[in-house]
Amino acid sequence: xxxxxxxxxxxxxxxxxxxxxxxxxxxxxxxxxxxxxxxxxxxxxxxxxxxxxxxxxxxxxxxxxxxxxxxxxxxxxxxxxxxxxxxxxxxxxxxxxxxxxxxxxxxxxxxxxxxxxxxxxxxxxxxxxxxxxxxxxxxxxxxxxxxxxx
Amino acid sequence: xxxxxxxxxxxxxxxxxxxxxxxxxxxxxxxxxxxxxxxxxxxxxxxxxxxxxxxxxxxxxxxxxxxxxxxxxxxxxxxxxxxxxxxxxxxxxxxxxxxxxxxxxxxxxxxxxxxxxxxxxxxxxxxxxxxxxxxxxxxxxxxxxxxxxx
Numbered sequence: 314x315x316x317x318x319x320x321x322x323x324x325x326x327x328x329x330x331x332x333x334x335x336x337x338x339x340x341x342x343x344x345x346x347x348x349x350x351x352x353x354x355x356x357x358x359x360x361x362x363x364x365x366x367x368x369x370x371x372x373x374x375x376x377x378x379x380x381x382x383x384x385x386x387x388x389x390x391x392x393x394x395x396x397x398x399x400x401x402x403x404x405x406x407x408x409x410x411x412x413x414x415x416x417x418x419x420x421x422x423x424x425x426x427x428x429x430x431x432x433x434x435x436x437x438x439x440x441x442x443x444x445x446x447x448x449x450x451x452x453x454x455x456x457x458x459x460x461x462x463x
Numbered sequence: 464x465x466x467x468x469x470x471x472x473x474x475x476x477x478x479x480x481x482x483x484x485x486x487x488x489x490x491x492x493x494x495x496x497x498x499x500x501x502x503x504x505x506x507x508x509x510x511x512x513x514x515x516x517x518x519x520x521x522x523x524x525x526x527x528x529x530x531x532x533x534x535x536x537x538x539x540x541x542x543x544x545x546x547x548x549x550x551x552x553x554x555x556x557x558x559x560x561x562x563x564x565x566x567x568x569x570x571x572x573x574x575x576x577x578x579x580x581x582x583x584x585x586x587x588x589x590x591x592x593x594x595x596x597x598x599x600x601x602x603x604x605x606x607x608x609x610x611x612x613x
Contacts, residue, residue, distance in 0.1 A: 347526035349533065350542065363543070371545055372526050376497035379522060383499065392500065393513070395521055398551040403544075 316390040318460040319432045322419045330381035330415040332443070335369055337409035343373045369407035374449050378415045378440045385417075393431055393456040401451040405442075412443040420452065424459065431456055466540035468610040469582045472569045480531035480565040482593070485519055487559035493523045519557040524599050528590045531565045543581055543606040551601040555592075562593040570602065574609065581606055 335343075344353030348370035351358035359367045375398075383389075407413065421435035434457045440449040485493075494503030498520035501508035509517045525548075533539075557563065571585035584607045590599040 347530050349530070371548075372522070372529060376522050376526075380497050380499070396552070398521075399549060401548040401551070402546070 319457040320460045332412040332414040340369045344370045381415045396454040399452045469607040470610045482562040482564040490519045494520045528565045546604040549602045
């Protein structure tokens with residue numbers, strides 16, 4: 314998919330990433346560094362705990378979701394910078410070998426009033442697993458370049 | 464620091480983590496996997512770009528900030544699960560070797576009306592570097608256990 318500039322998006326458009334999964338070892342490695350809670354890093358505690366096994370750190374799910382989105386190529390040349398992430402929620406656990414994909418909807422397009430070469434793109438992300446269970450939702454705000462000739 | 468249960472927190476209380484830094488190699492490794500944008504993974508492009516050098520992925524900053532918060536020990540035994548993250552913003556870049564710390568303020572404590580053994584804790588996080596420049600802000604919502612004898 315080619316880079317899109319701010320003007321190339323339309324509110325309501327959706328995009329779907331390819332899918333990818335995390336192994337139990339990958340989940341435990343990531344969490345041991347960044348989010349070392351028992352249900353992410355301790356197999357025995359996780360088996361006895363509320364989820365019945367190891368689940369992924371929400372930060373890991375988000376990182377994978379971002380990579381899957383980025384690989385769509387949509388913002389590869391147009392992204393100036395990520396402004397923020399809002400409303401990150403994890404309604405269902407991510408387990409080892411779940412295949413996740415990121416379904417993205419354009420919710421707002423706002424050209425800058427002070428800088429005519431850029432504007433803000435707001436995207437709603439829905440991360441689903443192989444059974445179409447929503448495991449994470451979040452929105453992103455990005456500063457994107459406008460079309461060079463716009 | 465010992466684990467605190469929901470009832471042990473007070474609105475307005477603040478906690479400050481120890482500090483830690485990310486090397487350029489760590490920043491580039493993380494970003495190559497999760498956020499492979501030029502200003503995170505390509506030294507030459509980064510030097511010529513808007514930041515004048517490699518900067519950390521916002522997801523990397525957030526992951527480090529969470530680990531620093533978790534290491535305070537406050538929620539080690541009381542956390543049931545992270546519910547969500549709101550309003551993540553990155554007002555200034557994080558550069559290699561910046562020493563970051565996470566300053567956390569309790570903003571809301573809400574015992575559950577349906578489950579008397581738990582409730583929601585809302586924390587505002589401010590991540591600052593060695594010059595006290597704010598590089599990230601976000602709020603977290605966690606389900607925490609109430610005091611076992613409450």
